[in-house]
Amino acid sequence: MNDTFLKVCRGEKVSYTPIWIMRQAGRYLPEYQEIRKRVDFLTLCKDPDLASEVTIQPVEILGVDAAILFSDILIPLEPMGIDLEFSEKIGPIINNPVRDKASFDNLLSYNPDDELDFVKKTIKNLKSNLKVPLIGFSGAPFTLATYLIEGGTSKNFINTKKLMYGDRVLFEEIMAKLTIMIHDYLLMQIKAGVDAIQIFDTWLGIVCPEYILKYILKYVNKLIDNIKSNSNVPIIYFPFNCSYILKQISGVSADVIGIDWRIYIDNASELMNNQKTIQGNLDPCVLFATRDIIKQNVEMVLNRGVACKGHIFNLGHGILPETPVDNVKYFVDIVHKLSQKGD
Numbered sequence: 001m002n003d004t005f006l007k008v009c010r011g012e013k014v015s016y017t018p019i020w021i022m023r024q025a026g027r028y029l030p031e032y033q034e035i036r037k038r039v040d041f042l043t044l045c046k047d048p049d050l051a052s053e054v055t056i057q058p059v060e061i062l063g064v065d066a067a068i069l070f071s072d073i074l075i076p077l078e079p080m081g082i083d084l085e086f087s088e089k090i091g092p093i094i095n096n097p098v099r100d101k102a103s104f105d106n107l108l109s110y111n112p113d114d115e116l117d118f119v120k121k122t123i124k125n126l127k128s129n130l131k132v133p134l135i136g137f138s139g140a141p142f143t144l145a146t147y148l149i150e151g152g153t154s155k156n157f158i159n160t161k162k163l164m165y166g167d168r169v170l171f172e173e174i175m176a177k178l179t180i181m182i183h184d185y186l187l188m189q190i191k192a193g194v195d196a197i198q199i200f201d202t203w204l205g206i207v208c209p210e211y212i213l214k215y216i217l218k219y220v221n222k223l224i225d226n227i228k229s230n231s232n233v234p235i236i237y238f239p240f241n242c243s244y245i246l247k248q249i250s251g252v253s254a255d256v257i258g259i260d261w262r263i264y265i266d267n268a269s270e271l272m273n274n275q276k277t278i279q280g281n282l283d284p285c286v287l288f289a290t291r292d293i294i295k296q297n298v299e300m301v302l303n304r305g306v307a308c309k310g311h312i313f314n315l316g317h318g319i320l321p322e323t324p325v326d327n328v329k330y331f332v333d334i335v336h337k338l339s340q341k342g343d
């Protein structure tokens with residue numbers, strides 16, 4: 001197996017910079033669209049053969065150094081009694097959002113081995129076919145809480161913040177319940193064979209530092225510490241849009257921190273005392289530019305990556321559906337070429 005990605009997660013030296021791309025399996029690939037013509041998104045996530053096929057697509061087409069399980073961060077909410085749908089136009093919709101004690105009390109606890117058996121099957125399937133490491137994942141407690149409370153994607157997150165400021169007891173009850181669910185779900189993925197995990201905290205950056213520190217990071221810490229006491233797979237934590245609080249985030253015991261494009265990665269690393277491998281951080285929109293501009297930006301990020309304890313190349317957020325595939329192939333190749341160390 002090509003273990004360059006895993007070595008960098010652990011802070012070991014390697015001969016080139018490994019790369020994978022957030023949302024690397026998805027709509028920008030014609031091969032993905034072909035399959036989506038036949039099945040809807042949730043069906044695709046729940047079919048181990050099809051989910052394996054789309055997981056492998058970017059590995060074969062692009063030559064990335066890691067695969068990420070094809071699923072969605074909202075899938076593990078369904079067995080809690082959440083009525084989830086994906087609308088082509090709006091994105092995810094939760095028809096029974098949780099905004100009061102009564103609906104919180106209705107949330108179910110479940111065993112992911114039984115209820116999310118299809119995820120286990122997909123992972124086992126992939127492990128016998130992949131030549132690169134497989135990344136499992138989950139949403140972080142706060143990011144999942146926003147979907148649970150808002151009922152979908154949101155602009156101002158008013159319902160979430162109403163609870164956070166107005167009924168902190170219930171807010172923390174939701175966070176605590178999600179933390180347990182996510183822990184069990186990630187351990188199931190690890191037992192099934194994933195080689196690393198990424199925890200997506202896409203919406204952390206909507207919160208002020210005081211509340212992040214007091215009421216949110218403690219659940220991230222609990223989650224990661226509990227996983228670490230049961231397994232030694234590397235953990236990547238991705239707190240999107242959070243450069244303003246990286247110093248505090250450095251206390252989280254993840255091995256790798258994902259960084260978006262709003263900060264230089266060497267500055268981000270320094271804010272975290274150069275103790276962690278950094279993942280990132282090209283603006284996904286650079287991939288719409290010419291090859292020259294892509295190359296220049298890749299070089300800039302690689303040069304700054306040298307100062308980090310370790311560097312995994314990625315975009316600063318998910319790849320966009322309109323991205324030209326040829327540019328993505330060029331991007332992966334140029335990261336490999338420019339970072340190759342001569343003997």
Ligand code: CP3
Pocket residue numbers: 021022023024025026027036041068069070071072073074086090091092137153200202240318
């Ligand atoms: O990275 C990968 O290739 C693995 C698969 C993956 C998906 N979603 C597939 C997907 C992963 C890791 C996710 C994570 C996810 N899902 C996040 C966190 C990452 C981030 O982007 O910040 C979030 C917030 C979601 C929730 C979600 N899922 C939204 C808001 C949407 C609609 C917007 C969109 O991008 O389409 C989805 C749908 C979704 N998840 C698609 C895919 C491939 C598109 C579905 C389709 O085929 O139409």
